[in-house]
Amino acid sequence: MMFETISIPQVGFTYTLPIGLFINNEYVASKNGEKIDTANPSTGEKITSFYAASEADVDVAVKAAREAYENVWSITSAEQRGRLLYKLAELIERDKFKLAALETLDSGKPYHSNALNDLEQIIQLTRYFAGSADKYNKGETIPLNHDKYAMIFKVPYGVVGQVIPWNYPLAMASWKIQGCLAAGNTIVIKPAENTSISLLYMAQLFVEAGFPPGVLNVIPGHGATAGTALASHPDVDKIAFTGSTQVGQKIMELAGSNLKAITLECGGKSPAVVFADSALDNAVEWIANGIYYNSGQNCTANSRVYIQETVYDEFISKFKAYTHKMWTFGDKLDPFDKKCTLGPVISETQFKRILSYVDHGRDNETLKMETVADFPKNSNGYFIPPIFFVDVPQSSKLNKEEIFGPVAVFSKFKDYQEAIKLANDTTYGLASAVFSENVRTINHFIRDVKAGTVWVNSSNDEEISVPFGGFKMSGIGRELGQSGMDSYTQLKAAHINLSNYK
Ligand SMILES: NC(=O)C1=CN([C@@H]2O[C@H](COP(=O)(O)OP(=O)(O)OC[C@H]3O[C@@H](n4cnc5c(N)ncnc54)[C@H](O)[C@@H]3O)[C@@H](O)[C@H]2O)C=CC1
Numbered sequence: 242m243m244f245e246t247i248s249i250p251q252v253g254f255t256y257t258l259p260i261g262l263f264i265n266n267e268y269v270a271s272k273n274g275e276k277i278d279t280a281n282p283s284t285g286e287k288i289t290s291f292y293a294a295s296e297a298d299v300d301v302a303v304k305a306a307r308e309a310y311e312n313v314w315s316i317t318s319a320e321q322r323g324r325l326l327y328k329l330a331e332l333i334e335r336d337k338f339k340l341a342a343l344e345t346l347d348s349g350k351p352y353h354s355n356a357l358n359d360l361e362q363i364i365q366l367t368r369y370f371a372g373s374a375d376k377y378n379k380g381e382t383i384p385l386n387h388d389k390y391a392m393i394f395k396v397p398y399g400v401v402g403q404v405i406p407w408n409y410p411l412a413m414a415s416w417k418i419q420g421c422l423a424a425g426n427t428i429v430i431k432p433a434e435n436t437s438i439s440l441l442y443m444a445q446l447f448v449e450a451g452f453p454p455g456v457l458n459v460i461p462g463h464g465a466t467a468g469t470a471l472a473s474h475p476d477v478d479k480i481a482f483t484g485s486t487q488v489g490q491k492i493m494e495l496a497g498s499n500l501k502a503i504t505l506e507c508g509g510k511s512p513a514v515v516f517a518d519s520a521l522d523n524a525v526e527w528i529a530n531g532i533y534y535n536s537g538q539n540c541t542a543n544s545r546v547y548i549q550e551t552v553y554d555e556f557i558s559k560f561k562a563y564t565h566k567m568w569t570f571g572d573k574l575d576p577f578d579k580k581c582t583l584g585p586v587i588s589e590t591q592f593k594r595i596l597s598y599v600d601h602g603r604d605n606e607t608l609k610m611e612t613v614a615d616f617p618k619n620s621n622g623y624f625i626p627p628i629f630f631v632d633v634p635q636s637s638k639l640n641k642e643e644i645f646g647p648v649a650v651f652s653k654f655k656d657y658q659e660a661i662k663l664a665n666d667t668t669y670g671l672a673s674a675v676f677s678e679n680v681r682t683i684n685h686f687i688r689d690v691k692a693g694t695v696w697v698n699s700s701n702d703e704e705i706s707v708p709f710g711g712f713k714m715s716g717i718g719r720e721l722g723q724s725g726m727d728s729y730t731q732l733k734a735a736h737i738n739l740s741n742y743k
Pocket residue numbers: 404405406407408431432433434462463464465467468469472483484485486488489491492506507508509539540591594643644645
C-alpha cells in the first residue's frame with residue numbers, strides 16, 4: 242500500500258497520504274521494504290511510517306532524473322518551465338492549509354503563527370522562480386576582435402541531489418527545488434528522517450501541475466545510507482545541502498568523488514549587537530523573535546546577544562516582559578491552538594541535546610538562568626519554555642556552540658571595538674544583527690562583521706529576492722534571489738572564429 246489515511250481533527254482535514262518513494266511521478270516501495278516511523282513532537286505518538294530509500298533506490302531515482310534531463314527537461318523551454326512553476330504556485334496556494342497542517346502535525350511548528358507563514362513564503366518564492374525561469378540572464382557575448390567573439394552561456398548542471406533538514410521541511414525543500422527547476426535541472430531530493438511526509442504529499446502537486454516524470458524525485462531515507470549514496474553518486478552533477486556543519490563537511494568529502502559542485506547551508510551562532518542608542522523596544526522584539534520563533538530551530542537564530550553595558554539591565558527587563566507576553570505554549574500543549582506561539586522541538590534527540598546545553602550552563606558553568614514559564618507537566622511532547630542566560634562569558638560553551646533551541650545567551654560590551662570583536666569571535670558566519678540609530682555605527686558594523694547576512698534594526702527577516710548563505714563554517718554558495726539561479730547553473734564559453742581561416 243502506497244497510501245495511508247490520516248486525519249487531523251483540530252483542522253478537520255483527512256489525507257490520503259503517500260508513503261512511498263516518489264520516483265518518475267509515482268510512489269513506489271523501497272527495494273528492501275525498510276520503513277521509517279514518524280511521530281508527532283507535541284505528543285510523541287506515531288503518525289505513520291514511510292518507505293526509506295536504500296542505495297539501490299537512490300540509483301533508480303538518479304537514473305530517472307538523468308533520463309528526464311537528457312530526453313525532456315533539457316529541451317523544455319525556460320518559458321514552459323516557468324509556466325509549470327506558476328501552475329505549481331496556484332496549486333500550493335489552493336492546498337496551503339492542508340500542507341501547513343501536515344507540517345504542524347509532523348514538525349510541531351505552531352500552525353497559525355509559523356506553518357502558515359512558511360506556506361506564504363513558499364507560494365511567493367514559487368512565483369519568484371517561475372518568473373525567473375525566462376527572465377534570468379542566461380549569458381553574454383564578449384567581442385574579442387573584428388572576427389572573433391565569445392558567447393558565454395549559463396547552463397544547468399543536469400542532475401542535482403539535494404539533502405534538507407527538518408526545521409523548515411517544505412520551505413527548505415522549496416528554497417532548493419524551485420530555483421533549481423527554473424534553471425533547467427532535474428532533481429533527486431532527500432528530506433530529513435523525521436519530516437518527510439509533507440514533501441511526499443506536496444510531490445503530488447508537481448504531477449498535477451504537469452511536470453514530466455523524473456524531473457523531481459523525492460527519496461526519504463536515512464542520512465547515512467540514502468544521503469551518503471546521493472552525495473557520492475557518480476551521475477549526480479551537483480549536491481546542495483542544508484543542515485549541520487558536521488554533515489556539511491561529510492557531504493563535501495563525498496562530493497569530491499566525482500568533483501560535484503556543492504552548495505552548503507550549515508550551522509550558525511549568529512550575534513545580535515544592541516547599542517545604547519538603539520530603539521530598545523524594537524531591539525527587544527526582533528531579538529526575542531529571532532531566538533524563540535520556531536522554538537529556536539533556525540540556522541540564523543540570534544543565539545548570542547551582546548548589549549552595551551549602559552542599557553544592559555533595561556534591555557533584559559524589557560526582554561523578559563516581552564517574552565512573557567509573546568512566547569507561550571498556549572493552554573492546550575497543542576501547536577494547532579491559536580494561542581500557541583512556541584511549539585515543541587522536533588524530537589527527543591533534539592530535546593535532550595538542548596537540555597544538555599541548559600544543564601551545562603546552569604550546573605557546570607554556574608551561569609544565571611532565567612525562564613518565563615515552566616516545563617509542562619504530564620506531557621510526552623518535547624516542549625521547552627523560553628530560556629535565557631545572563632552575564633555569559635565569551636569563553637562559555639553557550640557562546641560557542643549552536644544550541645538550536647529556545648535558549649538566548651546575553652553578554653555585555655563597553656564600546657564598538659569590543660562589540661565587533663565579540664561578534665566575530667566564532668567559527669560560523671551565517672548572519673548577524675545590529676541595533677543602533679547611529680548611521681556611522683551601522684555602516685562600520687556592516688563593513689566589519691564577518692557574516693553572509695547583516696540585519697540592521699531587525700533580525701531573521703528573510704526576503705526571498707535576497708541572496709542567503711554563510712561565511713566561514715556556515716557554508717558555501719547562496720540560495721534565494723538570482724543567486725538561487727546562479728547556484729544551479731554553470732558557465733560554458735564558446736569561442737567563435739569568423740575570420741577567413743587565418
Ligand atoms: N542549518 C540548519 O538549518 C540546520 C542545522 N542543524 C544543526 O544540526 C544539529 C543536529 O541535527 P541533525 O538532524 O542531526 O542534522 P543533520 O545535519 O544530521 O541532518 C540534516 C540532513 O542531513 C542528512 N544527513 C545526515 N547524515 C548524512 C550523511 N552522512 N550524508 C548525507 N546526508 C546526511 C539527514 O538525513 C538530514 O536530511 C542541530 O542541533 C543543529 O545544530 C540541523 C538542522 C538544520
